[in-house]
Amino acid sequence: MYPPSFDYYAPTSVDEAVRLLDQHQGEAKVLAGGQSLIGMLKLRLAQPGALIDINRIPDLSYVREDATFLRIGAMTRINELHASDAVKARYGVLFDATAEIADPTVRNWGTVGGNAVHGDPGNDLPACFLALDAEYQAQGPKGSRTIAARKFYTDSFTNVLAPNEIVTEIHVPKAAAGSGSAYSKMERKVGDFATAAVAVTVTLAANGSVAKAGIGLTNVGPTALYAAQASDALVGKTGTATDLGTVGDLAAKAASPVADNRGPVDFKQDMIRVWTRRTVTRAIARAKGGS
Amino acid sequence: MAEATPIPGGIGQSIGRKEDARFIRGKGNYVDDVNLPGMLFMDVVRSPYAHAKITGLRKDAALKVPGVLAVITGADLAAAKLAWMPTLMSDTQMVLPTDTVMFQGQEVAAVVGVDRYAAADGVAAVEVDYEPLPVVVDPFKALQPDAPVLRTDKGKKDNHIWHWEVGDKAGTEAALKASAVVVTEKLYIPRIHVSSIETCGCVASVDVSGKLTVWMTTQAPHAIRTVFALVSGLPENNIRIISPDIGGGFGGKVPVYPGYVIAVVAALTTGKPVKWIEDRTGNLTADSFARDYHIEAEIGADKNGKVTALRVKTLADHGYTDAAANPSKFPAGLFHIITGSYPFSKAFVEVDAAYTNKPPGGIAYRCSFRVTEAVFAIERLMDNLAHKMNLDPAELRMRNFIPPEAFPYTSALGWTYDSGNYAGALKKAMDTIGYDALRKEQAEKRKRGELMGIGISSFTEIVGAGPSKTFDILGIKMFDSAEVRIHPTGKVIARFGTKSQGQGHETTYAQILAEELGIPVDGISVEEGDTDTAPYGLGTYASRSTPTAGAAAAVAARKIREKGAKIAAHLLEVSPNDIEWKDHKFQVKGVPEKSKTMADVAFAAYTNHPQGMEAGLEAVDYYDPPNMTYPFGSYICVVDIDKETGQVKVRRFVAIDDCGTIINPMIVDGQIHGGLTMGFAPAMLEEIPYDEQGNSRAPSFLEYLLPTAVETPKWETGKTVTPSPHHPLGAKGVGESATVGAPAAIANAVIDALQPYGVTNIDIPISAHKVWRAIHGADAH
């Protein structure tokens, strides 16, 4: 449980951090909250030649809502996101998820950027960002680019980020009037990764039917999953038992879980079905002004 | 104990624990806090395979790692005849393998370096070639004729370790045949692990005179010293075992693990102190497991639900060696307490043990030697019998309990229970929880299709090993000891052969002595765990400390009082026959104003003792208990189940315990709270499953699910007091009652909730997916 030796850098700007990453040509790893990376180092699952600690870079930790986005600095701690008034009022899915990731210690250290980028299918924020149709802003040696969350994840622990890029900000489309969202996580105990979890966002039309929807799934596939068919099927619906049945079934179909200590495949699929129904109901209730 | 003037900190008082002053300030002194000049660190290479031939092992690269000083292999140990060591059950265990590894996580080599990082780098650089061999994971398959034989080193022709049986086989069979109702169930009690927060470790140091001192995480330092002496050939006076503060033992720190032995070898070969601290995965994958009993139990009853006979057939999975920590005459521990709280007239129990490619063990994880397994089986079966007969499970128990007037009661399997009032405890539990109202609520909910369950466990424990005629470990009788010395100013130092791991001995023993000596508890210091100073004893496990060493404290104090009475008589100028011990003082009979305190007497013992009497005031007692003690209790658990997800929520849990005379109610309550949580854990969360290749599927706390404060139910505790007639204080053990009693109550509640589905069993841990399967069936959706 002791890592091999590595070089350690603590840059004070994103430019410097990117330059260091670039110099190390894939041999370096960004150290954010360390709640995933340090464990992997101790188990020697990751053996980077260098750590680029981005904790000393100022101005990467904030939660700001402007006319178009909720902007979350990559180094915002999970607990800080949870404490944001905007999140509590209008981004229920993030408010829920940030209360259920790991335990308070991990949430005080772990960052939103790290959680979004790390790529463990059990990370809870990616499904939220998929449902919210968020974008990740990444900076590399040639400048900055924006990547849609729905195009970010390629496989477990792999994504489209280049080894010399750093995610600096996450953009969540500003919550529209009549929108509501929720996250439900089924876990074996506190601090556990999800057995199955579902993120749902809806925006209601004036007549109360769903105008826009997004459904993301946690830990039931190689990456967090965007349940496109289920999301589309929810549009135009009001959340009747039949609606929920249809959407739940489609979400379950989108899931491709593997059997493990948390349960067999058919159980996990059914849990997606059940929790999709329950979470859609909660999201619609919130969109109508409930809490 | 109605006392006019209670002695400060005497028996029955909930005083704060003496040891907490250091524990809650982070000032405990654990093995990893021991740092010696020039100390080296040891780390262990572990096998990735569950069964493999070692075809090559190269040290060279590791020895080139900066800071690495030595690599120790099985071949090195074999040269010193130390590659194998005996287990407590007289089986043999590898310290390091010379040719074959038998389980995933087994120690393969050790690396000694100047710090932990160097040692870890060295571990990564040791090159081992493995040739995988067929793996035996399932103990039933292990016993089939075509199974690969694991212990060819012992000349074995199969994987069967031993068969053990007790009771009247033919009589039981006849009684079952004649019974109006028979209920049979197969129960698996899975492999779990004590997973103390402090893992195992030691610091081994040899001084210039050749004296070996080992600070180690052991619950039984004296026995360990003797074993070390016998195995190593070192003279026993040249071995000192110090067991400092221990961060949880629970039975897991009774055995000798390879790491300890290798660290001693490393200290002897390098000539420097060597520290070895196991990491979590090493702890969970290689140190002794507990349980792993496959039980098939059958009970018969007459048409009124009166139990008639009990038959139990069990297969024990011991891993590759039987490294259980039972008293030597009891290979299946005290499993034959399985007739429980009920007067079965006939019973028969048989246990077979099998070798598999899993870590060794079978230790008593807070379970008084296989009593958890026994209680779980009998209490689960009693509920199933009630369901089958359409009787309320509480009513069925009430009809059957051994009545208070039947004690001392000798069970069909030969135990003589000292005292009990089982109906009293269940009645109190039912009143506390509001049993009848809950049953009404349940009936209404059932009509609405909601799942609520109520489970009962009315357990009988057996602790305090034990009487020397039957209880020994490797021949050493299971007495325990106290050595009590009163200083001239009336202050006391007392040393014991046991070793607290969080149980609060420094407080409990001091309270016993305060009561018996009439000395305020603040003036009494308790020491344990240093074999150079403490009297010999068998250590702390199986809830034996108060029944044995606690009794020894009382008896030693009474020996001191005998001498004290003579000194008091001398001081008061009366005959010793005129002195009586009353109100914590030596008094002249009938003249209470003429008295001397123990402090007066102590001072005189050094300054003014009668001519012809030895100076000093001290006594030693090696207490050989005349019988075991039999704590008991009744637990009731209420669960609600989410029908769609299978998630179980424990809504209420009432625990009524009876451990006889209570020394410190707060400590007892603490033991019960912790024990209940450790009963809840395997019932709902904890298990070490293995895949077909013998890979552990719970090698860290990511998968080995310790409950947190969030999952843990709110415990509602209460007590009845039925003293033990043979213990000098009337006390029984209590450290394990709750761990032993709780799992069945929880499982029974779940099975009770699932009665609409005709469910008779779900193996623990009761995870959501198992409940979901029970509700939705194999073809759910």
Ligand SMILES: Cc1cc2nc3c(=O)[nH]c(=O)nc-3n(C[C@H](O)[C@H](O)[C@H](O)COP(=O)(O)OP(=O)(O)OC[C@H]3O[C@@H](n4cnc5c(N)ncnc54)[C@H](O)[C@@H]3O)c2cc1C
């Ligand atoms: C006991 C425990 C339980 C946990 N349970 C959960 C849980 O239930 N749900 C959950 O979602 N998570 C859980 N986690 C993970 C936790 O949320 C992590 O904090 C998170 O996954 C990673 O965030 P971090 O800031 O700690 O990242 P780090 O560990 O520092 O980094 C993780 C990875 O992301 C990369 N990275 C980090 N930030 C950036 C960036 N800005 N740009 C580019 N690359 C970056 C790193 O290089 C590294 O590869 C748990 C962790 C622990 C220790």
